[in-house]
Amino acid sequence: MRSVTLSSGERVPALGIGTWRMGERRAARAEEIATLRLAIELGVTLVDTAEMYGDGKTEALVGEAIAGRRDEVFLVSKVYPHNATREGTGSACERSLQRLRTDRIDLYLLHWRGDVPLAETLEAFLTLQQQGKIRYFGVSNFDLADMQELWELPGARAVATDQVLYNLTRRSAESALMPWLGERHIPVMAYSPLEQGRLAQHRELIALARRDGMSPAQAALAWLLAHDDVIAIPKSGNRERLKENLGALDHALSPAQLRELDRLFPKPRRPQPLEML
Numbered sequence: 470m471r472s473v474t475l476s477s478g479e480r481v482p483a484l485g486i487g488t489w490r491m492g493e494r495r496a497a498r499a500e501e502i503a504t505l506r507l508a509i510e511l512g513v514t515l516v517d518t519a520e521m522y523g524d525g526k527t528e529a530l531v532g533e534a535i536a537g538r539r540d541e542v543f544l545v546s547k548v549y550p551h552n553a554t555r556e557g558t559g560s561a562c563e564r565s566l567q568r569l570r571t572d573r574i575d576l577y578l579l580h581w582r583g584d585v586p587l588a589e590t591l592e593a594f595l596t597l598q599q600q601g602k603i604r605y606f607g608v609s610n611f612d613l614a615d616m617q618e619l620w621e622l623p624g625a626r627a628v629a630t631d632q633v634l635y636n637l638t639r640r641s642a643e644s645a646l647m648p649w650l651g652e653r654h655i656p657v658m659a660y661s662p663l664e665q666g667r668l669a670q671h672r673e674l675i676a677l678a679r680r681d682g683m684s685p686a687q688a689a690l691a692w693l694l695a696h697d698d699v700i701a702i703p704k705s706g707n708r709e710r711l712k713e714n715l716g717a718l719d720h721a722l723s724p725a726q727l728r729e730l731d732r733l734f735p736k737p738r739r740p741q742p743l744e745m746l
């Protein structure tokens with residue numbers, strides 16, 4: 470498995486697995502659990518979840534799937550902005566820990582910026598870190614101005630990632646945010662790397678990928694993995710598609726392929742605000 474280095478020096482897989490919408494349908498549950506277990510076996514050990522997903526049902530499913538293999542997993546979860554107060558963050562984290570059946574979350578993110586002052590959330594993250602309940606903290610859906618504001622707060626420079634919408638069709642993070650993060654060696658975690666599955670249906674991407682012996686999902690992921698310091702977290706609750714996605718690692722894109730993808734999916738000419746889903 471290719472890895473990305475966090476500012477602490479710890480290495481995490483460049484390809485993880487997302488879990489949004491898992492645990493919501495009874496009929497899909499067994500396959501979702503089997504997929505998460507297979508992911509761990511295959512080295513896709515970074516698992517991204519959130520208290521929001523399925524109102525806690527997703528974390529519960531993740532907890533069941535990783536039971537007995539907790540130490541192999543780099544577990545990422547997120548606190549709702551409205552819970553991210555000085556006391557609320559600790560209580561939300563406790564609830565997540567219970568559902569996840571663990572005593573620690575490896576990386577705990579503020580899901581998006583809300584009305585709670587950042588300093589308060591940060592204080593709560595640092596307390597949780599001292600208590601050993603979280604190992605690292607980070608943010609999600611933060612644009613450059615939010616990151617710059619965070620950066621000036623005491624303790625903030627240990628921020629481990631900014632998880633943002635980033636894929637071939639959503640490149641707004643590239644204009645200002647990613648260079649700023651790159652200078653500070655803060656990896657980006659790319660969510661919805663398959664544009665929620667839509668990239669697998671993209672006609673021109675299908676043609677390009679087929680010609681080069683890939684599936685469109687593999688091409689979309691290989692493009693993300695061609696960037697240093699980008700972690701991609703495609704969600705699949707299906708073992709075959711998980712294996713397909715993992716296959717992206719076997720396709721290092723050539724400069725010519727990257728140029729072709731740039732022509733098909735141009736990066737914005739002017740800086741644009743970060744999009745979110």
Ligand code: NAP
Pocket residue numbers: 486487488489490517518580609610632633659660661662663664665666667669686687702703704705706707710711713714746
């Ligand atoms: P995504 O990973 O881009 O796409 C997931 C969809 O694509 C699912 O419907 C999945 O269906 C399908 N899929 C997966 N592999 C495929 C393949 N090889 N071929 C065709 N279809 C495939 O979208 P996402 O779930 O929105 O994003 C990934 C993760 O990022 C989430 O699960 C979540 O953990 C995180 N996220 C975070 C935020 C945030 O605000 N921080 C927002 C959105 C997402 P199957 O499951 O049936 O395979």
